[in-house]
Every structure is written in structure tokens, then in C-alpha cells.
Amino acid sequence: MKKYSYHVLSLLGLLLVFAGCGNQQGQGSSNGALNSSAAEKVYVAPGQQDEFYAFLSGGYSGNLTVYGLPSGRMFKEIPVFSQFPTSGYGYSEETKPMLNTSHGFVPWDDLHHPDISQTNGELDGRWIFVNGNNTPRIARVSLSTFETEEIIEIPNSAGNHSSSFITENTEYVVAGTRFSVPVPQRDMPIAEYKSNFKGALSFIEVEPEHGHMDIKFQVLMPGFNYDLSHPGRGDSHGWFFFSTYNSEEASTLLEVNASQNDKDFIAAINWKKIEEYVNNGGGTKMPANYAHNVYDESTHMGTSTMKKEVVTVDPTKVPDAVFFLPTPKSPHGCDVDPSGQYIIGAGKLSADLTVHSFDKMLAAIEGKKFDGEAYGIPILKFEDVLAGTVKSGGLGPLHTEFDSKGNAYTTFFISSEVVKWKLGTWEVIDRQPTFYSVGHLMIPGGNSRKPFGKYVVAMNKITKDRYLPTGPEMEHSAQIYDISGEKMELIYDFPTHGEPHYAAGCPAELLASKSKKIYRLDENKHPYAVTSPDQAKVVREGKNVHVYMSTIRSHFTPDNIEGIKVGDKVYFHITNHEQDFDVPHGFSMIGQNTSEILVMPGQTKTSVWEPKQVGVWPFYCTDFCSALHQEMQGYVRVSPANSNIELSWSLGGD
Amino acid sequence: MKFIFRSLVLLFSLMMISCGGKEEKKKDQIQIKRKADVEVKTQETVTNEVPASQRITLDNKGVGKIKSLTLDATINQEMVAKGAALFKTNCMACHKVEKRFIGPSPKGIMKRRSPEWIMNMILDPQLMVEQDRCAKDLLVEFNGAAMANQNISEEQARDILEYFRTLN
Numbered sequence: 001m002k003k004y005s006y007h008v009l010s011l012l013g014l015l016l017v018f019a020g021c022g023n024q025q026g027q028g029s030s031n032g033a034l035n036s037s038a039a040e041k042v043y044v045a046p047g048q049q050d051e052f053y054a055f056l057s058g059g060y061s062g063n064l065t066v067y068g069l070p071s072g073r074m075f076k077e078i079p080v081f082s083q084f085p086t087s088g089y090g091y092s093e094e095t096k097p098m099l100n101t102s103h104g105f106v107p108w109d110d111l112h113h114p115d116i117s118q119t120n121g122e123l124d125g126r127w128i129f130v131n132g133n134n135t136p137r138i139a140r141v142s143l144s145t146f147e148t149e150e151i152i153e154i155p156n157s158a159g160n161h162s163s164s165f166i167t168e169n170t171e172y173v174v175a176g177t178r179f180s181v182p183v184p185q186r187d188m189p190i191a192e193y194k195s196n197f198k199g200a201l202s203f204i205e206v207e208p209e210h211g212h213m214d215i216k217f218q219v220l221m222p223g224f225n226y227d228l229s230h231p232g233r234g235d236s237h238g239w240f241f242f243s244t245y246n247s248e249e250a251s252t253l254l255e256v257n258a259s260q261n262d263k264d265f266i267a268a269i270n271w272k273k274i275e276e277y278v279n280n281g282g283g284t285k286m287p288a289n290y291a292h293n294v295y296d297e298s299t300h301m302g303t304s305t306m307k308k309e310v311v312t313v314d315p316t317k318v319p320d321a322v323f324f325l326p327t328p329k330s331p332h333g334c335d336v337d338p339s340g341q342y343i344i345g346a347g348k349l350s351a352d353l354t355v356h357s358f359d360k361m362l363a364a365i366e367g368k369k370f371d372g373e374a375y376g377i378p379i380l381k382f383e384d385v386l387a388g389t390v391k392s393g394g395l396g397p398l399h400t401e402f403d404s405k406g407n408a409y410t411t412f413f414i415s416s417e418v419v420k421w422k423l424g425t426w427e428v429i430d431r432q433p434t435f436y437s438v439g440h441l442m443i444p445g446g447n448s449r450k451p452f453g454k455y456v457v458a459m460n461k462i463t464k465d466r467y468l469p470t471g472p473e474m475e476h477s478a479q480i481y482d483i484s485g486e487k488m489e490l491i492y493d494f495p496t497h498g499e500p501h502y503a504a505g506c507p508a509e510l511l512a513s514k515s516k517k518i519y520r521l522d523e524n525k526h527p528y529a530v531t532s533p534d535q536a537k538v539v540r541e542g543k544n545v546h547v548y549m550s551t552i553r554s555h556f557t558p559d560n561i562e563g564i565k566v567g568d569k570v571y572f573h574i575t576n577h578e579q580d581f582d583v584p585h586g587f588s589m590i591g592q593n594t595s596e597i598l599v600m601p602g603q604t605k606t607s608v609w610e611p612k613q614v615g616v617w618p619f620y621c622t623d624f625c626s627a628l629h630q631e632m633q634g635y636v637r638v639s640p641a642n643s644n645i646e647l648s649w650s651l652g653g654d
Numbered sequence: 655m656k657f658i659f660r661s662l663v664l665l666f667s668l669m670m671i672s673c674g675g676k677e678e679k680k681k682d683q684i685q686i687k688r689k690a691d692v693e694v695k696t697q698e699t700v701t702n703e704v705p706a707s708q709r710i711t712l713d714n715k716g717v718g719k720i721k722s723l724t725l726d727a728t729i730n731q732e733m734v735a736k737g738a739a740l741f742k743t744n745c746m747a748c749h750k751v752e753k754r755f756i757g758p759s760p761k762g763i764m765k766r767r768s769p770e771w772i773m774n775m776i777l778d779p780q781l782m783v784e785q786d787r788c789a790k791d792l793l794v795e796f797n798g799a800a801m802a803n804q805n806i807s808e809e810q811a812r813d814i815l816e817y818f819r820t821l822n
Contacts, residue, residue: 518805521743532742552747553802577747579805627798
């Protein structure tokens with residue numbers, strides 16, 4: 001809700017007027033959907049599996065959640081930008097570097113827009129990219145391990161919101177700034193924002209084999225707010241479209257001051273032209289400082305490197321590369337249909353949707369039919385690029401997704417509904433209420449050339465009475481609609497985790513068969529791994545003590561350690577010797593100032609303990625691993641700092 | 655499993671209660687009781703038979719995909735080396751050659767079990783524990799510590815078997 005509040009709250013009056021009748025209508029439809037055919041459509045019998053994966057962003061949870069469709073069952077929470085005690089992500093020594101930034105260790109972010117990698121405009125299921133909105137970062141999550149493999153910080157950016165959308169061969173993942181800032185950052189009066197602040201649109205190159213990310217260039221745009229973006233596809237491949245608001249360049253009371261212009265813009269960026277310009281030596285190398293964190297699956301370890309330079313591009317220096325398409329009423333959603341022909345701008349303070357035509361845009365550029373310029377960037381004439389307007393009758397349009405039959409589905413936040421309309425004729429076909437105040441929606445593959453238009457998931461900002469009350473704070477609700485017919489049918493309602501902003505989905509068979517089951521012990525390259533229990537040992541290096549420990553059902557090797565002293569820093573490097581699917585072992589030490597860790601089969605993870613008190617202190621396995629799980633424990637004897645007890649370790653007396 | 659684990663916990667708690675007092679005596683009493691417990695259990699489940707670990711079941715091929723296996727007269731040393739390395743990484747956490755540990759020692763196993771049974775146990779211990787009497791009894795004898803499936807390939811299991819042939 002917060003995301004939209006500045007603009008939306010100004011329309012609170014309207015909301016109240018509509019809320020009354022809107023909810024009544026909703027109640028009626030909701031009862032209608034509670035019939036046996038809706039139940040059959042979402043029922044996935046025990047032991048059966050879902051048809052689609054859905055990856056819902058967690059918003060302020062900082063993480064990504066994995067669901068099944070149509071059941072709405074949650075399978076996993078993947079930690080990305082937030083520390084996660086459940087697995088030890090961000091607590092273990094191996095994963096702490098993943099959360100490093102130029103501001104130091106940042107254990108949280110606001111995760112918004114998942115996008116699955118594509119080849120030829122179709123989902124290929126290799127990776128999923130997500131953005132951290134607050135301390136600008138882009139993460140890449142593996143869709144074979146379902147773990148975060150890489151995070152890159154974005155310099156010169158703030159409010160990293162028009163992000164992590166990918167081009168149709170995953171050439172680039174794109175990150176645009178919502179809050180323009182001084183570039184480079186400097187001490188200056190806020191009131192001098194106008195014409196001094198910049199909006200950086202970053203194009204991050206994705207290396208095709210491993211997916212490694214590197215910022216190729218940043219386009220330094222005028223100081224507007226770059227809200228959302230989507231890639232061109234098909235004929236429009238090579239272009240990227242960004243919605244903007246606050247073309248007024250206000251720095252205060254944006255709720256009013258950024259809503260003055262009748263039209264803001266959709267920025268059309270010909271990234272292929274800019275890429276060529278940069279490849280030919282164009283752009284300016286600018287000093288910068290940003291973290292690039294990579295997790296290596298074979299060493300089971302993340303490393304953080306600070307990068308010191310970024311290439312920036314002044315858009316006015318690249319001929320015919322950047323244009324503004326006037327778009328009414330502070331557009332939020334900026335969505336491109338599967339053919340790549342239509343760019344849909346959802347003016348969030350409007351009732352209508354503006355659809356721009358890619359072909360018309362090219363013709364207007366060709367004919368140089370400009371309607372002035374903004375900071376040297378040509379503005380195309382609204383009428384020249386307009387393909388059509390969807391007179392929806394709803395209020396507060398936000399986001400649009402597509403099916404494979406030429407239909408579009410748009411969410412309306414203020415009037416709480418999903419509206420189905422036809423591409424080309426712009427006629428409204430159906431509308432269904434959501435519960436309540438819907439933000440994003442998702443059709444599996446709905447942001448690609450090949451959507452799988454069987455279900456749409458609407459992700460709502462307000463829950464209210466949908467579930468049993470749980471105090472003032474409730475999880476947000478989502479609704480699943482069957483969209484296989486002419487009319488949409490509400491078939492299920494389920495709670496989500498955090499606040500989903502957008503989601504991505506794909507057919508189950510794209511991922512299920514290649515989902516990793518174990519890490520092979522004989523491929524473990526962790527420097528502190530023990531691949532055979534006879535290598536288990538304890539090594540002192542001054543005050544640092546390294547415990548090389550192995551686990552298997554149900555014991556630790558070693559499980560008795562003596563010779564540790566108060567003031568030591570003890571590193572437990574634990575290798576799980578299981579080679580069977582779904583047999584992790586956990587580790588936790590009494591009084592440890594960190595979380596437990598969960599070690600997957602074949603993996604090594606490290607947990608740090610700094611004993612402060614003399615005594616004999618137990619540790620144990622936190623994951624119920626076998627019938628003898630309760631026996632899976634051990635002791636560490638901690639002696640005074642000046643003690644001369646020799647370091648020793650054992651298991652079963654050996 | 656849950657019941658075994660619960661009853662073990664109960665047993666241990668009873669023992670703890672029954673033997674308060676001085677530290678050194680406590681140690682002895684626990685050992686006595688633990689031995690008694692194993693005997694009782696063996697009697698209940700196996701009814702006067704020898705413990706599963708000492709039983710000779712050479713005509714039992716076990717349950718699983720290995721139906722029949724003929725061994726060459728000579729031991730293949732190359733396979734032995736591979737098998738020994740695999741054993742070290744995948745098995746030694748629970749099986750020690752020189753002593754009974756979490757599970758039985760593989761020493762002399764070729765005199766007690768058929769090659770097929772050994773292969774099946776390595777390849778799918780869960781199926782064996784469900785369907786093979788000897789595997790079931792071994793689980794009970796070894797405190798319910800279920801053997802882990804280490805994702806060993808058939809070829810690797812065969813190498814480990816060859817290594818076992820050298821352990822007499």
C-alpha cells in the first residue's frame with residue numbers, strides 16, 4: 001500500500017465513495033465462486049503436484065516465496081536480501097558477504113519484481129532476477145538450487161523500482177531509479193533538485209553461461225521518477241520502456257506537486273544503439289563504489305568485491321536513442337504485449353489506459369514529428385504514437401499482463417478489480433472484483449512472448465475480512481482466477497508472505513525435473529570441508545579456532561572438544577556427509593550471538609561462536625534428521641583464558 | 655521410529671531417576687542397565703535367535719534391483735582401491751572396520767551376507783529395512799540408527815563390495 005500511497009491517498013475521497021458499493025458487489029461474486037467446480041479447479045489431491053510454479057516477491061520481507069498454482073500452497077521462502085535464521089542465510093560466514101554493500105552490511109531490503117530468464121522471448125527457467133528497492137541491488141537466484149547466487153549493488157541509484165526486468169534473451173537485466181539523486185552524490189541544497197538531480201537507468205549485462213552480472217552502462221536521464229519498465233520483444237526487441245512521474249521534478253510534497261502535469265512520459269530507450277555507442281568507446285567512465293557479491297556453488301561460499309568504476313551515458317549524446325512518449329496522469333505500470341507492438345501505460349490517477357503503438361512510434365521518430373523536448377530529449381506527439389485508449393470504467397489502473405489469445409488483464413487499485421480487455425479493439429470484456437485494493441497481477445509467462453494463460457493471480461494490498469483476524473497486522477491476500485474462458489472466474493483465495501509486488505510463474509515441468517536434490521560431496525571445494533570423517537580436526541590459529549566437523553545421521557564428528565578458552569573465536573565448519581535428498585543437518589551452540597545454520601547434503605557451512613563463559617557447553621542438530629535426532633549433540637569445554645589445557649577432540653572416545 | 659525414540663527417552667529418564675546420588679556409581683549403574691535393556695529387546699524381537707549382526711544369511715539376496723551377482727575368483731585391486739576411497743567418504747562416519755560403531759563393522763561381511771544382499775543394502779537401505787527381515791533386525795540391534803542412502807551408483811557399490819572382499 002505504501003508504494004502507491006502518495007498519489008492514491010489524494011483520492012481517498014473517491015475510494016470511500018466506491019468502497020461501499022464495490023464491496024457489496026464483491027461479496028456477491030465471492031459467494032458465487034464457492035461452488036464445487038471452483039473447488040475442483042484448485043484441488044490438488046494429497047500426493048499430487050501443482051501445474052505451475054509461482055514466485056511471489058516478499059516486498060518488505062526482503063525474500064522471495066515459491067508457491068504452487070492452482071493450489072496456492074507455499075513451498076519455500078528463498079532468502080535474498082534479508083537474513084534468514086531458518087537456513088542461516090546472512091548469518092553463516094559463507095553467506096554474510098552476500099549482504100555486503102557500499103554502506104556496509106545491509107541485512108534487509110524491499111524485494112519487488114521477480115523476472116524469469118528468457119531465451120528468444122520465452123521463459124527458459126535458468127534464473128530468476130529480483131530487485132532490492134531500498135539500497136539499490138539486483139539479485140540472481142538459481143532455479144536449480146533455489147538459492148541466491150549473486151547480488152550486485154547499483155551505484156548512482158535510489159529507490160531501485162523500475163527494475164529487475166530482463167530483455168528477451170536475458171542480454172540485460174535492467175534497473176531504473178525511482179528517486180533521482182545528485183550524480184555523483186554530493187552535499188547540496190535539496191531545493192536545487194530541479195535540473196541537477198539525475199535518474200540513472202542501469203543496463204546490467206548477464207553473462208550467458210553462468211549468469212554473472214556486470215553493469216555495462218548507466219543512462220543518466222533527467223531527474224524524474226522512473227517507476228516501472230518492460231522490455232520490447234519481437235519487433236521492438238532492442239528497446240526498453242520506462243514509465244515516469246514527477247516530471248515536475250518536485251522534491252517535497254510529491255503527493256500534490258508531482259501530480260500537476262496532465263501528462264508525464266514513458267521513456268523509450270533504444271538500448272541496442274547505446275550498447276553500440278558504448279562498445280565504440282562512447283560514455284564516461286565515472287568513479288564509483290559498489291558491491292558485487294557472488295556465491296560459488298562448488299566452494300559453497302560467497303565473496304564480495306567492491307567495484308570502483310561505472311560507465312555513464314548522457315542520452316543526448318547518442319543520436320536517435322532516447323525519446324519521451326507523453327502518457328497521461330503519472331503512469332505506473334508500463335507493460336508490453338506478447339507481440340511487442342503495444343506499450344501500455346497505466347495512468348494511476350486516471351480511469352483510462354493509454355496504449356502506445358511501437359510502429360507508430362518508429363514512424364514518428366522517422367518523420368521527426370516532435371512536440372518539443374525535455375533536457376534535450378525529443379518528446380513525440382501524443383496523438384502520433386497513440387494506438388488506442390481503454391475506457392475501462394475502473395479507477396486507478398496499475399499493471400497489465402497478457403494471455404496467449406490477444407487479451408490483456410489490468411488491475412485497478414482504487415476500484416479493486418481486474419479488468420479483461422482486448423488488444424486492438426480496446427473493448428472491455430469482463431471485470432471481476434478483488435479483495436481488496438489489488439496491486440500487481442501475474443499470469444505465468446505473462447511478461448514474455450509466450451504466456452500460459454490459464455490462471456491469473458491478483459496480489460492485493462489490503463486483506464481486512466478475508467481470513468480469520470490476527471491482530472492489526474495481517475498477511476496480504478491473493479486471489480486466483482481461472483481465465484481459460486471468456487469470463488474470469490474467482491476460484492481461490494490465499495494469504496501471501498510479506499507484501500508481494502509482482503510475481504513470475506512458469507509451468508512446473510520447466511523446473512521440477514532439474515531441481516537439484518543434493519550437492520555432491522566429491523565436488524565440494526570448500527576450503528574447510530572434510531570429505532571423510534577421519535579428516536575431522538580442530539586447529540588453533542592464535543585466538544581463532546577452526547573446527548573441521550562432519551555430520552551424518554545422527555552424530556557430529558568430533559562431538560567432544562576440549563581446550564577452547566574464553567576469548568577465542570570458534571569457527572564450526574560443518575560438512576554434511578549425507579548424499580540423500582532432503583536430509584539436512586542443523587547446528588546451533590548455546591549462547592551463540594547468531595542463528596543456527598542448516599547444512600544441505602554435501603554442503604559445508606560455517607557458524608561462529610565466541611565463548612564468554614567458562615563451562616561445558618552443548619551444541620546440537622536443529623533439524624529432526626532421524627529417529628536418533630535427539631541424540632545428535634556434543635559438548636565443548638571452555639576453560640579460562642589463561643588455561644593451558646591442550647586442544648583435543650573425539651567421538652565415541654576415539 | 656517415533657515410538658522407539660520415545661521409549662528410549664523414557665527408559666533413559668527412568669534410569670536417570672533411579673540412579674541419583676554419587677557420580678562414580680552413577681556411571682556403573684547406567685552401564686548395567688543399558689546392557690540389560692539390549693538383551694530384553696533382542697529377546698522380544700528376535701526370540702532367542704543370534705543377533706542379526708552375527709547371523710549367517712548367505713542364501714538371502716535381499717530386496718532390490720540386484721538379483722544375482724557372480725564374483726570373479728580373483729580380487730580386482732583397482733576396484734578395491736576405488737571402493738576403499740568411496741567407503742572412506744560415504745560410509746566411515748558410521749562403519750569402522752576395526753569395531754562396531756553406529757552400524758556394524760564390514761569386517762568378515764562376505765562370510766555372513768550374500769553379495770546381492772550387500773549391494774541392495776547399499777543401493778536402497780530404506781527398501782531393505784522395509785522388506786528384508788535381516789535388515790529390519792539390524793536396525794533394531796543398532797538402536798534404530800537407519801542406514802543412510804548415500805546415492806551410490808551400482809558401479810560404485812560394486813567397487814565397495816570388492817573392497818569388502820579384502821576385509822577378513
